[in-house]
Amino acid sequence: MILYCAPASPFSRKVRMLTRHLGFEGIVDERFVDTATPDAAFLAANPLSKIPTLITLQGDALFDSAVIAAYLDAQSGHALSQRGDAYFVGQAYEALADGVMEAIVLIIYERRWRQEAKREPRWTAxxxxxxxxxxxxxxxxxxxxxxxxxxxxxxxxxxxxxxxLRFEGAWRATFPVLAGWLYDFAAQVPAFEATRHRDSPSVAR
Ligand SMILES: N[C@@H](CCC(=O)N[C@@H](CS)C(=O)NCC(=O)O)C(=O)O
Structure with a gap:
């Protein structure tokens, strides 16, 4: 399988952690791409030019990260998904966390794509x-x-x-429960450390 991704991309990291945690390391060939200058092979896989994008062994191109996550979990024998109502509650939790991630990415893109004079503080807020x-x-x-x-x-x-990585851990003072939770997650899932971008500080409670 081929995973189009990038080292600092959080949606990529979600899937890169899952491939490692679910035992697909060695089966998934990670190819780092720049979505601002996509090459033809990547665009053929995902016309939206978004990462992560997974090419399965059958040659199907899967995106977005929720679809890839569900695919990997199904392939691994449903290690992470529950059944019944709990399945949908879990999906909503993933959508919540993905939505937080998207909001962070949009703030970064506002900085990256707009000149300072054209930025809209109300949008960031x-x-x-x-x-x-x-x-x-x-x-x-x-x-x-x-x-x-x-x-x-x-x-x-x-x-x-x-x-x-982007805001120097300012969230930790406001959300100490999550800081403690992330510490425990990192201990339970070594893939968190393994996929840390080199500029990112290490986990602390
Ligand atoms: N909903 C998508 C979001 C993916 C996403 O926004 N990825 C960013 C990188 S972290 C991207 O590809 N950005 C390029 C662009 O929006 O053009 C998912 O869950 O995979």
């Missing part, structure tokens, strides 16, 4: 509010009795890791 509310909800989810390791955890860890 709108995204920041999503991040704050989303992390407050995630703080409640991870301490629910019986919370077990699931795909949404990989999204949340990737989102928090990206906040560490």
């Amino acid at each position: 709108h995204q920041e509010a999503k991040i704050t509310r989303g992390l407050a909800r995630a703080s409640q989810i991870v301490v629910r009795p019986g919370h077990r390791l699931q795909i949404g955890d990989f999204s949340l860890a990737a989102a928090l890791g990206y906040l560490d």
